[in-house]
Amino acid sequence: MNAVNVVELELDHEVVTTAYQQVEDILGYGYVEGQRVSEQSGIGLFSLCPGWNGDLRWVSAGNDRGFAFFDHYFQRLGVAEKTQDLLGDCGQLIMYSGFFVVRSHTVNPYYHVDFSAAVGLNALTLMTPIKPTGDAGNLLFHDVNGDEQVYRYSTGKAVCFGGEFYHSTEPFESDQPYVFLCFSYGVTDLKLWDAIAETAAEQGKMYRHPAHGIVAVAD
Numbered sequence: 456m457n458a459v460n461v462v463e464l465e466l467d468h469e470v471v472t473t474a475y476q477q478v479e480d481i482l483g484y485g486y487v488e489g490q491r492v493s494e495q496s497g498i499g500l501f502s503l504c505p506g507w508n509g510d511l512r513w514v515s516a517g518n519d520r521g522f523a524f525f526d527h528y529f530q531r532l533g534v535a536e537k538t539q540d541l542l543g544d545c546g547q548l549i550m551y552s553g554f555f556v557v558r559s560h561t562v563n564p565y566y567h568v569d570f571s572a573a574v575g576l577n578a579l580t581l582m583t584p585i586k587p588t589g590d591a592g593n594l595l596f597h598d599v600n601g602d603e604q605v606y607r608y609s610t611g612k613a614v615c616f617g618g619e620f621y622h623s624t625e626p627f628e629s630d631q632p633y634v635f636l637c638f639s640y641g642v643t644d645l646k647l648w649d650a651i652a653e654t655a656a657e658q659g660k661m662y663r664h665p666a667h668g669i670v671a672v673a674d
């Protein structure tokens with residue numbers, strides 16, 4: 456992609472679809488904010504709107520079963536191993552949190568970085584689409600020359616971005632919301648944790664701390 460701190464992984468899309476289907480009863484249309492718990496599975500999700508333009512929602516774990524759900528798919532998709540294969544030995548990689556990103560429109564680009572430059576490739580945000588995206592609503596980013604480029608999402612592939620990767624969702628509008636399965640993950644090195652936690656500890660109600668395990672965020 457000719458940009459800093461971004462890699463692409465191949466993922467088993469059937470497994471990604473299975474993950475989505477397991478929570479489709481609570482993730483479906485009409486879920487905007489707050490907590491929902493599946494009567495069948497006990498999986499709890501928590502939806503947060505960060506209030507950027509558009510109707511972006513982060514739907515993350517709302518209870519222990521919800522956290523275990525994301526953990527299970529992080530393992531089953533082999534995210535840590537696949538990342539190690541690409542980047543070489545970077546020590547143990549753990550999932551900090553899992554979530555779905557859901558949105559049906561965004562009006563203007565909102566450029567940002569998920570992690571600061573200090574994080575480099577030591578922590579990553581992985582995004583993979585549940586269903587194919589259209590011509591719009593893909594990922595805008597700046598390449599090493601500062602020129603705007605478009606990365607087109609594809610099922611069976613995940614884009615993973617680390618520190619300083621400058622990006623935005625491409626403006627779009629769709630009848631059906633675009634849903635992505637996402638993981639925030641990276642190293643267990645506590646020296647890097649303060650920089651990583653600026654993002655990894657701020658995306659929902661729970662996250663995994665590299666030393667303390669699963670932490671519930673106070674309301």
Ligand SMILES: [Fe+2]
Nearest residue numbers: 567568569622
């Ligand atoms: Fe982002």
